[in-house]
Amino acid sequence: MKAFFIFSIFIVFSLNSSNLIEASKDSSEERDDKSKGCKVDLKTSFSETSPLLIQNEKLYQPKIKDKNLIFSQNEMIEMYCEEWTNFVDNNNEPLKGSVIAICENDNNFLIQSQNTNFPFEELKCKNLPKFTRKQTITNCYNEDNDAVLHEIGYQIDNNRFLSLYESCFNGHRTWYTKYTIDKYWNNFVKFTRPLVFENDIFDMQKNYFSANVQKENLGKIFSGNLPSEIQELYKNGGFFNRGHLAASSDFIFPSNKNLTFHLINVAPQWKNFNEGNWVRIETATANYAARKSRDLTTYTGTYGVINFKAYGVDKDFYLGDSILPVPMLYYRIIINRNKGVVFLGLNDPFPTNTNDIENYKICQDISDKYSWDKSFDAWNMHRQNISRGYSYACELNEFLDIVQISDIKQVSGVLGVIRKDHFRKNSIIIICVAVILTLTAGISLLFCLNRRKKWLNCCSSKPLELKTTNNYDRLVEDHEQHI
Numbered sequence: 001m002k003a004f005f006i007f008s009i010f011i012v013f014s015l016n017s018s019n020l021i022e023a024s025k026d027s028s029e030e031r032d033d034k035s036k037g038c039k040v041d042l043k044t045s046f047s048e049t050s051p052l053l054i055q056n057e058k059l060y061q062p063k064i065k066d067k068n069l070i071f072s073q074n075e076m077i078e079m080y081c082e083e084w085t086n087f088v089d090n091n092n093e094p095l096k097g098s099v100i101a102i103c104e105n106d107n108n109f110l111i112q113s114q115n116t117n118f119p120f121e122e123l124k125c126k127n128l129p130k131f132t133r134k135q136t137i138t139n140c141y142n143e144d145n146d147a148v149l150h151e152i153g154y155q156i157d158n159n160r161f162l163s164l165y166e167s168c169f170n171g172h173r174t175w176y177t178k179y180t181i182d183k184y185w186n187n188f189v190k191f192t193r194p195l196v197f198e199n200d201i202f203d204m205q206k207n208y209f210s211a212n213v214q215k216e217n218l219g220k221i222f223s224g225n226l227p228s229e230i231q232e233l234y235k236n237g238g239f240f241n242r243g244h245l246a247a248s249s250d251f252i253f254p255s256n257k258n259l260t261f262h263l264i265n266v267a268p269q270w271k272n273f274n275e276g277n278w279v280r281i282e283t284a285t286a287n288y289a290a291r292k293s294r295d296l297t298t299y300t301g302t303y304g305v306i307n308f309k310a311y312g313v314d315k316d317f318y319l320g321d322s323i324l325p326v327p328m329l330y331y332r333i334i335i336n337r338n339k340g341v342v343f344l345g346l347n348d349p350f351p352t353n354t355n356d357i358e359n360y361k362i363c364q365d366i367s368d369k370y371s372w373d374k375s376f377d378a379w380n381m382h383r384q385n386i387s388r389g390y391s392y393a394c395e396l397n398e399f400l401d402i403v404q405i406s407d408i409k410q411v412s413g414v415l416g417v418i419r420k421d422h423f424r425k426n427s428i429i430i431i432c433v434a435v436i437l438t439l440t441a442g443i444s445l446l447f448c449l450n451r452r453k454k455w456l457n458c459c460s461s462k463p464l465e466l467k468t469t470n471n472y473d474r475l476v477e478d479h480e481q482h483i
């Protein structure tokens with residue numbers, strides 16, 4: 001018993017002391033942040049007119065703590081405006097382009113060219129840099145030779161292009177958009193959605209997403225007799241939304257959010273799906289990145305084309321004349337290190353029974369096979385509701401056999417799930433090891449105490465008759481004392 005107590009106390013103490021070390025590390029880091037670095041409050045100091053931040057020739061990847069951007073002292077950062085509000089150049093004209101800023105303290109930055117300190121909120125753009133789309137020659141979808149990657153980002157100066165996301169586009173549809181959901185993702189900064197989408201890929205005049213065009217094209221398919229179930233889906237000016245692939249909410253800075261409003265990052269999506277299970281998939285995956293503090297490589301895309309078989313119309317449906325097909329499925333792949341998973345949703349509110357649903361499963365549904373991280377709770381709740389867009393999850397490797405995206409490597413596990421049995425097995429092993437260690441320690445202690453007594457007996461100068469005490473009795477005595 002005694003031995004067990006001593007052993008447990010030892011364990012408890014060693015656990016505690018390591019916690020103490022962690023705690024003291026934390027508080028010293030915090031002190032450093034306060035006294036040495038800079039903090040920019042995303043809620044109060046950052047705004048829609050704040051400059052574009054660039055570091056190491058890339059879009060700045062922030063460090064965020066408690067809704068503050070964190071910079072270390074003397075950290076250098078490039079800030080870019082198409083045109084600044086409060087800086088002038090040598091000719092007294094409004095300054096254009098980059099300044100180099102150095103973190104001094106609090107939220108003050110030394111602007112090198114001005115030789116002056118400014119609090120971050122005074123660094124403002126009259127104009128932010130505009131969208132730039134760069135078409136590459138990289139093929140991006142094995143089944144479609146016309147599909148190549150297009151990079152969407154900012155053209156900085158004449159020779160620098162900073163990419164935010166890439167879309168795989170074939171001239172009339174986008175297969176997917178590829179980007180990273182930042183682990184610090186969150187909607188800290190106020191953002192006003194632009195009124196129009198950038199469009200340098202389709203005929204501007206045609207206005208494919210307008211309610212009139214949608215109605216007209218649906219009407220054509222049904223020869224003027226739109227079924228009442230479909231008519232009921234008309235709301236807020238149409239049947240279809242411009243379904244974002246990369247969601248604006250997946251990005252932190254307003255200028256980056258703004259770049260998702262480009263028609264290359266969009267596909268026609270039934271409103272009830274867009275506002276139903278699709279937004280839940282978006283929110284769940286982004287929440288997962290934040291909760292687990294992991295950057296997620298993300299591919300969000302579309303598969304197939306819907307038809308209206310359930311209504312006896314077996315024609316693929318496009319919003320334009322053979323452009324902008326209305327996809328049958330939307331999917332979102334998330335990958336972190338060697339794990340990944342894909343979520344899929346039916347962009348078709350019309351299947352009426354489970355057999356129909358099975359036709360939309362292009363890979364084995366694993367939604368019920370695993371327990372999901374709690375970030376996915378809200379998705380799980382209504383995911384099988386057809387009018388919100390039935391949705392499910394699949395193993396990534398299996399999905400990639402069907403949807404062949406050239407640059408994704410095989411993964412070795414499912415991301416986002418809790419491996420219950422794995423956890424249980426580990427805890428049983430830990431408990432067993434602890435019990436064995438405790439028993440071993442206890443027995444050794446008993447043995448030592450016993451040996452020590454024997455040794456004292458044999459070598460002490462006490463009278464000899466004591467030595468005649470029955471060893472067996474004493475051993476029994478010892479056991480009674482110690483157990």
Ligand SMILES: *[C@@H]1O[C@H](CO)[C@@H](O)[C@H](O)[C@H]1NC(C)=O
Nearest residue numbers: 048049128194198254255258
């Ligand atoms: C978003 O883009 C529009 C033009 O497409 C521009 O007028 C607006 O200033 C931009 N806003 C931000 C926050 O970048």
Ligand SMILES: *[C@@H]1O[C@H](CO)[C@@H](O)[C@H](O)[C@H]1NC(C)=O
Nearest residue numbers: 272276382384385386387388
């Ligand atoms: C499915 O969702 C709709 C709302 O989009 C709701 O009205 C309906 O009751 C839900 N169906 C089920 C079976 O929960």
